[in-house]
Amino acid sequence: MEPSQTPIVLASASPRRRRLIGWLGLPADVTSVETPEELDSPLAALPEQLAASIAVEKAEAARAEGTGGLILAFDTIVVLDGELLGKPTDLDDAYRMLRALSGRTHRVLTGVAILYPDALAPRTFTVATRVLMRTLSDDDIAAWAEKGELLGCAGAYNIEHHLASVGLDECYQNVAGMPLCHLHAALASGAGGPVPDCLASPVAACDAALGRRCALGPTLVR
Numbered sequence: 001m002e003p004s005q006t007p008i009v010l011a012s013a014s015p016r017r018r019r020l021i022g023w024l025g026l027p028a029d030v031t032s033v034e035t036p037e038e039l040d041s042p043l044a045a046l047p048e049q050l051a052a053s054i055a056v057e058k059a060e061a062a063r064a065e066g067t068g069g070l071i072l073a074f075d076t077i078v079v080l081d082g083e084l085l086g087k088p089t090d091l092d093d094a095y096r097m098l099r100a101l102s103g104r105t106h107r108v109l110t111g112v113a114i115l116y117p118d119a120l121a122p123r124t125f126t127v128a129t130r131v132l133m134r135t136l137s138d139d140d141i142a143a144w145a146e147k148g149e150l151l152g153c154a155g156a157y158n159i160e161h162h163l164a165s166v167g168l169d170e171c172y173q174n175v176a177g178m179p180l181c182h183l184h185a186a187l188a189s190g191a192g193g194p195v196p197d198c199l200a201s202p203v204a205a206c207d208a209a210l211g212r213r214c215a216l217g218p219t220l221v222r
Contacts, residue, residue: 005197006117007069011062012177014152016160017074020178024187025200028072033061037075039084047084048126051077051111059113059122070193071115073122076177078155080106085155094156095141101155101164103135108155108175112183116193123192127179129171133157133164168215173206180206181220188221 010021013032021028035057043050058073078085080100088094108129113122134140144163150156157163159175166172173180180202187199203217 006194008196009062009067009069009071011058011067011071011073014074014177016158016176017178020173020176020180020202021072023180023200023202023205024184025198026196027198029069031062031065031067033058033065033073035061037086039077039086044084047077047079047109048111048128050084051075051109052113052124052126053111055111055113056122056124059115063115069117070196071113071122072183073113073115074110074177076108076110076154076175078106078108080104080155087154088151088156091145091151094145094150095138097156098136098141098144098150101133101136101157103133105130105132106155107131110174110177110179112179112186114183114186114192119192123186125182125186127171127174127182129166129174129179131159131164131166131170131175134162136163168212171216172210172214173202181214181217185220 008026008028010028010030011033018030037054043053054075055073059071062071085097088097108131109126111126113124115122149158171179188195201221203221207213
């Protein structure tokens with residue numbers, strides 16, 4: 001499809017997502033929407049669908065508030081042995097999550113909703129990343145808690161603070177809340193609407209930030 005100059009709106013209060021959207025070359029406006037992120041819904045048995053469904057709710061809430069343009073919304077869920085971990089309710093809940101995750105592999109799912117101006121419903125997909133958590137002592141957890149971020153993160157952690165790691169064939173930024181290369185591929189396909197004229201590859205910026213060469217990104221961004 002032809003490139004588009006449609007305004008782009010990021011429906012997220014996450015500072016990480018606000019930074020990452022710039023790596024796609026997208027000058028997005030930002031709006032924060034309040035929607036229930038209920039993990040005990042009937043879709044809890046299908047966490048990939050649940051993450052996408054919550055992202056849809058955010059995109060539709062942004063449109064309902066009068067937001068125009070191409071709306072991008074996301075929801076991130078941590079899954080450990082079938083248990084869904086969202087943002088902790090309090091400090092005790094955060095400590096419980098981190099102790100459970102310590103030294104173990106889990107999955108991080110980010111649901112994506114792309115709502116074009118003329119579309120009746122968003123285009124959706126979910127990206128999964130396998131993550132290995134460091135072995136954490138209570139002192140490690142306390143040091144992380146002092147940074148003041150754990151209550152705002154699914155699973156009570158922010159991968160950018162080196163609490164966990166992913167393989168080169170997995171999407172690191174998906175764990176930070178935005179699967180950059182998957183999103184680039186979806187927008188570049190033109191499926192559902194015109195391609196943003198400013199869309200840029202995020203591969204070099206991601207590699208530079210992480211000091212490594214991703215094996216996944218180049219297979220998605222062409």
